Amino acid sequence: MNRIYFFTGTGNSLWLAKEIAAKLSECELLAIKAGMDMAIPSGLDRVGFVYPTYGWASPLIVADFFLKAQFPEGGGYYFAVTTCGGLALNAIPQANAILAERGVHLNYGASVRMFKNSIINYGMSKRAEKIAEQSANRAAPIICDIVNKREVKIKPVNQFLYQQHLGYMKEINKTALNYKVSGDCMACGLCASLCPVKNIAIEGGKPVFGNKCERCVACLQHCPKRAINYKDKTQSRGRYAHPQIKPGEIARYY
Numbered sequence: 001m002n003r004i005y006f007f008t009g010t011g012n013s014l015w016l017a018k019e020i021a022a023k024l025s026e027c028e029l030l031a032i033k034a035g036m037d038m039a040i041p042s043g044l045d046r047v048g049f050v051y052p053t054y055g056w057a058s059p060l061i062v063a064d065f066f067l068k069a070q071f072p073e074g075g076g077y078y079f080a081v082t083t084c085g086g087l088a089l090n091a092i093p094q095a096n097a098i099l100a101e102r103g104v105h106l107n108y109g110a111s112v113r114m115f116k117n118s119i120i121n122y123g124m125s126k127r128a129e130k131i132a133e134q135s136a137n138r139a140a141p142i143i144c145d146i147v148n149k150r151e152v153k154i155k156p157v158n159q160f161l162y163q164q165h166l167g168y169m170k171e172i173n174k175t176a177l178n179y180k181v182s183g184d185c186m187a188c189g190l191c192a193s194l195c196p197v198k199n200i201a202i203e204g205g206k207p208v209f210g211n212k213c214e215r216c217v218a219c220l221q222h223c224p225k226r227a228i229n230y231k232d233k234t235q236s237r238g239r240y241a242h243p244q245i246k247p248g249e250i251a252r253y254y
Contacts, residue, residue, distance in 0.1 A: 002027040003040070004048040007062050007196065009216030011245030012083045012114045012135075014253070017050040019139055020081070023147050031253035032065050033196040034212075042072035046079065048146065053084035053091040053111070054215065055168035056161050061196060061214050066098040077149050079108040081142060085116030090162050096154040107151045110142045117240045119217055120175070120230045124238035132243050176200075176209035178231050179220070185227035191219035193251040222247040 002024045006017040008031075021027035024046065030036070032051070040047060051062045058066075078099065082091040088111035096106045114135040115128055125131065145152075176199055191207050192200040199212040200219060207219070207228070220228045221239050229235050241247060 001044055002046040002048070003030065003044050004028070004050055005030050005032050005065065006049075007032040007051040007059055007216075008245075008250060009052065009218040010115075010117045010221050010240055011242035011247075011250055012117070013050045013052050014250060015132075015242045015245050016081060016083055016112060016114075016135075016139060017048075019136070020048060020050065020143050020146055023143050029253070031196065032061055033254050034061075034198055036065075038065070038068050039070040040072060042074065044072075044076060046077045046146070046149070048078070049080040049095065051080075051082055051091075052216075053082050053088045054172075055165040056087065056089040057091050057094045057165040057169075058082075059214055059216070060169055060172060063094065063098060066095055066102070069102075071102060071104050075105075077108075078104060078106050079146050080106060081109070081146075082111045083114045084111050085114065085118065090157050090165060093155050093157040094162065097157050106154060107149070108145060109152060109154045110145070112139045112142060115240060115242070117217075117221065119220060119234050119237055119240070120215070122237075124240045126238065128240060129243055172215050173213050174211050175215045175230075176213035176219075177211060179209055180229050180231070181206050182225075182227045182229070184225040185223075186225060188224065190247060190251065191223060191228060194218040194222060194247060194254060196254050218247075218250065222250075 004017045008014040080095045092109035115131045187205045197212045199210045
């Protein structure tokens, strides 16, 4: 039996986790989310972590999972794969460092360049289908490595870049407090069902945001009416979801 823990907003990392799982016999997918069971059972053949790159490192919720998960005693094959729009940099070394402190050896780590979707920072490309195809080609040898339990040496954390990451992430949980909801909102509740930390409640016919945001921007990207925006930056920007992952599928995991 194998198990993959994933975190996703637009579906990129869920797509990759599913691609890996499809090549492994008996593989379970579990979302990294608030209130999840942190105990990893013993006897698993492979344990994997698939997540996006935020600020050149791991999302807060993923790093917190590495810190708090209850790992079984003994060996096992552990792998981590991060998705990124550009450079992953510390996203795998950070995981390796935290897991090493927990007494867990990360056997394999890799990154897959995929669609850039940090809509708060820039507009979305119109080449989603083509980029998804390119990503599949990049992922194929990595999946083969995991199937064959290849081991790689993981670089140490770049401390200068990690300090930059900490600065970037410092106020990230307040991101949603800058979201604006237009009159186009139809109170469908999709945003609330997608939120991995249950930071959204539907009140008075509109979503209300708390201060536990992970900046996955799933609520913004998947809103069927494009009614959610960040400050005055995203109103004219396109939206993105992985072409093979529907928002309802993400919601079922969260």
